[in-house]
Amino acid sequence: MAEALNSLFKAECIRNPAMRPRGGWKSVTDVEIAVAEYVDWFNHRRLHGEIGLIPPAEFEANHWASIRPEHYPQTPVPTGAGSK
Numbered sequence: 001m002a003e004a005l006n007s008l009f010k011a012e013c014i015r016n017p018a019m020r021p022r023g024g025w026k027s028v029t030d031v032e033i034a035v036a037e038y039v040d041w042f043n044h045r046r047l048h049g050e051i052g053l054i055p056p057a058e059f060e061a062n063h064w065a066s067i068r069p070e071h072y073p074q075t076p077v078p079t080g081a082g083s084k
Contacts, residue, residue, distance in 0.1 A: 013038040
């Protein structure tokens with residue numbers, strides 16, 4: 001799956017003329033910004049066919065909104081763990 005995602009990322013972001021600035025990437029910062037924009041699009045605006053043509057972030061939000069709290073009992077975190 002990682003190889004498929006990497007291939008998709010390279011095709012849609014790095015090699016896509018619509019994403020790549022004219023004349024190519026000028027610096028690492030340009031690539032970092034493009035990656036951040038791509039990840040934002042991939043998670044928040046891309047319509048995913050396997051989950052009902054909604055963005056993955058919306059699917060996840062709907063999932064967690066449908067979970068009742070009793071499925072996850074409160075387990076108190078010990079305070080001062082490891083201290084004397």
